Amino acid sequence: MKKTTLFDSHVSLGAKMVDFAGYLMPVQYEGVKAEHMSVKQNLGVFDVSHMGEFLVFGKGALELLQFCLSNDVSILNNGEAQYNCLLNDNGGIVDDLILYKFSNEKYMLVVNASNIKKDWDYLLSKNTYGANMENVSDQYSLLSIQGPKTLQSIQKLTPHDLSTISYYNFVVTEFAGFNDIIISNTGYTGCGGFEIYCKNSQLKEIWNNIMLAGSRYSIKPIGLAARDTLRLEMGFCLYGNELSDDITPIEAGLGWITKFSKKFNGCKILKEQKEKGVKKKLIGFELIDKGIPRKDYEIFNNDNIIIGSVTSGTMSPSLGKAIGLGYVNSAFAKINTTIYIKIRNNLIKAMIIKPPFK
Numbered sequence: 001m002k003k004t005t006l007f008d009s010h011v012s013l014g015a016k017m018v019d020f021a022g023y024l025m026p027v028q029y030e031g032v033k034a035e036h037m038s039v040k041q042n043l044g045v046f047d048v049s050h051m052g053e054f055l056v057f058g059k060g061a062l063e064l065l066q067f068c069l070s071n072d073v074s075i076l077n078n079g080e081a082q083y084n085c086l087l088n089d090n091g092g093i094v095d096d097l098i099l100y101k102f103s104n105e106k107y108m109l110v111v112n113a114s115n116i117k118k119d120w121d122y123l124l125s126k127n128t129y130g131a132n133m134e135n136v137s138d139q140y141s142l143l144s145i146q147g148p149k150t151l152q153s154i155q156k157l158t159p160h161d162l163s164t165i166s167y168y169n170f171v172v173t174e175f176a177g178f179n180d181i182i183i184s185n186t187g188y189t190g191c192g193g194f195e196i197y198c199k200n201s202q203l204k205e206i207w208n209n210i211m212l213a214g215s216r217y218s219i220k221p222i223g224l225a226a227r228d229t230l231r232l233e234m235g236f237c238l239y240g241n242e243l244s245d246d247i248t249p250i251e252a253g254l255g256w257i258t259k260f261s262k263k264f265n266g267c268k269i270l271k272e273q274k275e276k277g278v279k280k281k282l283i284g285f286e287l288i289d290k291g292i293p294r295k296d297y298e299i300f301n302n303d304n305i306i307i308g309s310v311t312s313g314t315m316s317p318s319l320g321k322a323i324g325l326g327y328v329n330s331a332f333a334k335i336n337t338t339i340y341i342k343i344r345n346n347l348i349k350a351m352i353i354k355p356p357f358k
Contacts, residue, residue, distance in 0.1 A: 001019060001022065001023070001024050002022055002023045002024070002050070003023065003024050004023065004025070004047055004049040004050060004141065004203075005049065005141055005200045005203040005204060006047045006049070006141075006203060006204065006207055007024060009204070009207065010026040010047065010221070013026075013029055013221055014029055014030070015027075015028070015029050015221070015223060016028050016029075016223070018224075020050065020113070020224060021050055021112070021113035021114035022113070022114075023050040023113060025047075025050060025223075025224055026047065026221070026223040026224065027223045027224050027225045028223035028224075028225045028226065029220070029221050029222070029223055030220075032223075032225045032226050032229060032317065033317040034220075035220060035222045035223060035225075035226035036226040036229050036230060036317040036318065037317060037318070038147070038218065038219075038220045038222065039146050039147045039189055039191050039222060039226065039230060040147070040191055040230075040318055041147070041148070042147050042148070042149050042217055042218045042219065042220075043145060043146065043147030043148070043149045043150045043153055043193065043214060043217055043218075043219050043220075044145075044146060044147055044219065044220045044221065044222035044226070045143055045144070045145045045146075045207070045210055045211070045214070045219060045220075045221055045222065046143065046144040046145075046146065046221075046222050046223075046224075046227055047141075047142075047143060047207075047221075048142045048143070048144050048227075049140075049141035049142050049143075049200075049203065050113035051110055051111065051112065051113055051137075051142050052109075052110070052111040052112070052113060052115070052116035052119065052120075052135070052137040053108055053109070053110055053111075053135075053136050053137050053139075053140045053142075053197070054108065054109040054111065054119070054120065054123065054133060054134070054135055054136070054137070055106070055107070055108055055132075055133070055134040055136055056106075056107045056108075056109065056123070056131050056132070056133055057105055057106040057107065057131070057132045057133075057134075058105055058130070058131055058132040059105065059130060059131070060127075060129030060130040060131035061105055061106070061107055061129075061131040061132070062074065062104065062105075062107075063129040063131070064123070064126065064127050064129045064131040065099070065107060066262055066264060067126060067129075067263070067264055067265055068086055068087065068122070068123060068126050068264070068265055069084045069085065069086060069087070069099065069264065070084060070085040070087055070249050070254070070257055070258045070259070070264065070270075071083070071084045071085070071099075071257045071258070071259055072259040072261055072262055073099065073101070073107075074262070076099075076101040077101070078101055078102060078103055078104075079101070079102075079169055079170055079171065080100075080101055080168065080169055080170075081098050081099065081100050081101075081168045081169065081170055081184055081186055082098070082099045082101075082168065082257075083096070083097075083098060083168075083257055084096070084097055084098070084099045084257060085097070085243075085249050085254060085257060085258075086111075086119060086122060086123075087249075087264065087265045087266045087270075088122075088245055088265065088266060089265060089266055090248075090266055090269060091248045091249075091250075091265075091266030091267075091269040091270040091273070092244070092245040092246050092247060092248055092266070093239075093243045093244060093245065093247055093248065093249060093252070094115070094118065094119060094122050094245060095111050095112055095115040095118070095119050095239060095243075096112070096237065096239055096243055096254075097109050097110055097111045097112070097119075098110045098184075098186060100170060100182075100184070102172075110142075112239045114239070114240065115239065116135075116137055120133075120135050126265070138200075139199060139200060140197055140198070140199065140200070141197070141198055141199070141200050141202075141203040142195060142196070142197055143195065143196045143198075143203075143206065143207065143210065144187055144188070144189075144193065144194075144195045144196075145193050145194055145195070145196065145210060145214075146187050146188075146189040146191050146192065146193035146222075146230075147189075147191050147192070147193055148191065148192060149214075149217040149218075150192060150193040150194060151163060151192075151194075152217065153210075153213055153214040153216075153217045153219060154194065154210060154213055154214065156213055157175055157176045157209055157210070157213055158173060158174055158175045158176075158181075158183065159173070159174055160173040160174070160175075160183070162183070162194065165183065165184075165185045165194070166185060167185050167186075168184075168185065168186060169184070169185055170182055170183060170184035170185065170186075171183055175196060175198075175206070176202075176205065176206045176209040176210070177205070177209070178198065178202045178205075178206065181196060181197065181198050181202075181206075182195075182196070182197035182198075183195070183196055184197070188227060188230070188231050188236060189227070189230040189231065189234070190230065190231075190233065190234035190236070190356060191230065196210075226317075228312075228314070229314050229316070229317055232312050232313075232314055232316075232323065232324075232325070232357075233316055233318055233319070233323065233355075233356060233357050234355060234356045234357075235284050235325065235354075235355020235356050235357065237252060237254070237282075237325075238311075238312060241295060241311045241312045241325075242282055242311045242312065242325055247327075248266075248269070248270055248273060248278070249270065250270055250273040250274055250278055251273070251278045251280055251281060251282065251327070252282050253281070253282045255274060258270055258274075260274075277330060278330055279329065279330060280308065280327045280328065280329060280330060281327065281328065281330050281333040282311070282325060282326070282327055283308075283325070283326060283327070283328055283333050283352045284323070284324070284325055284352065284353055284354060284355040284357065285323070285324055285325075285326065285339060285341075285350045285351060285352050285353060286321055286322065286323045286324075286350060286351060286353055286357060287321065287322035287323075287324075287341065287348055287349070287350045288349040288350055288351055289348045289349045289350075290322075290348070291322060291341065291343040291346070291348040292313065292314065292315050292322050292343070293310045293313030293314075293322060293323075293324040293326075293341045293343065293348075293350075294310065294313050294343075295310055295311060295312060295313065296309055296310065297309065297310040297313070297341050297342055297343060298310075298341075298342040299326055299328055299339050299340070299341055299342075300339065300340040300341075300342060300347055301332055301339060301340070302338060302340075304340075304347070307328045307329045307332045307339070308326055308327045308328030308329060308332075309326055309327065310324050310325070310326040310341060311324075311325050311326050311327060312324055312325045312326075313325070313326075313341075316357060319357060319358070323357045324341070324350075325355075328352075333352065334352065335352055335353060335354055336351060336352065336353070337351070337352045338350070338351055338352075339351070339352060
C-alpha cells in the first residue's frame with residue numbers, strides 16, 4: 001500500500017485512512033458534511049498526490065496527443081489547461097484527464113490514480129510519433145485548495161497575482177518559498193480555487209504554509225468523501241462510475257470535448273454516434289420521495305420496466321435532498337421525466353434534471 005508524503009500529517013489530524021487506488025488516503029477528518037460545507041463557504045485543502053502525472057515532450061508530442069485525446073490540443077496556448085479523454089479503438093474512455101501545455105513541444109497529463117499504469121501502457125502502445133514520454137507520478141505531489149476564500153488565503157504565499165490566472169490556465173512561479181511550482185486554476189468541486197503541483201520533498205512545508213495562511217479564513221483539511229459529494233452536486237463525472245472503457249464521450253455528455261476537426265482514435269465510431277444518436281445517455285436526477293440512491297441501483301420508468309442504473313448517488317450536504325447520476329435508455333432521458341429508483345425493493349419516485357444540482 002502506497003502512502004503520500006503527508007500520510008503522518010493526515011493521521012495526526014485524526015483522518016480516517018482508506019485504500020484508494022492502492023494508496024492509503026484520508027476519506028474524512030471531522031465528517032463529510034462539515035468538510036463539504038467548509039469548502040462551500042470558506043475553503044479546504046485536499047491532498048490528491050495519488051494522481052498521476054505524465055510528461056509528453058519533443059517532436060511528435062502534439063501528434064501523439066491529437067491522436068489519443070478527444071479534444072483539440074492544437075488550440076491550446078502556452079499556460080492553458082484542457083479537460084480531455086483518452087480514447088480506445090472503439091471510442092471508449094480509457095481515462096479522463098487534464099492536459100497542461102507548457103510549450104509547443106512540452107505537455108503534462110494529469111490522470112486518475114487508478115488508471116496510471118493503464119494510461120501509461122496505452123500511450124506507449126500508440127506512440128509511433130517519436131514523442132518522448134516520462135512518468136513522473138512518483139516524483140510529484142498535488143494539493144487542491146478549493147472554496148470562495150482560497151485566493152485571499154494563499155495570495156501572500158506567492159508574488160504572482162493569482163487573480164490574473166483565468167479558469168483552466170496555469171503559471172510556473174514561486175510559491176511558499178519554493179521556485180518552479182505549478183499553480184493552476186482548476187479543481188473538481190465547482191467552488192473555485194487552485195491546484196498546486198510540487199516535488200514530494202517540498203510538500204510538507206507547502207502544506208504547513210497553506211494551513212497557516214488559511215487559518216484566519218477557517219481552512220480545513222478535506223477528505224475524499226467530501227470531494228465526491230462536491231463533484232456530484234456539480235454533476236462532474238467520476239471514472240469508474242460515470243466513465244469507463246465501455247462508455248463513450250457522446251454517451252457521457254462529453255461531446256463538448258470531442259472535436260471532429262481532427263482525426264483521432266475511435267473518431268469514426270463517435271462521429272456516427274453523434275449523427276445517429278446513442279442508445280443510452282447520462283442523466284442527473286433528484287429524488288422526490290424519501291431515500292438515498294447508490295451506485296448500481298436499478299432505474300425504472302412509469303411502466304415498471306428497467307431503463308438503466310445509477311452510477312453515483314448521495315444525500316446532498318448543501319441541498320438536503322437526494323441526488324444522483326445514471327445511465328438510461330435515450331428515449332427516457334429528457335429533462336423533467338419521472339423515473340423510479342429501486343431502493344430496498346421499493347420504487348422511489350425521482351425526476352430527471354440537468355446538473356449542476358440546485
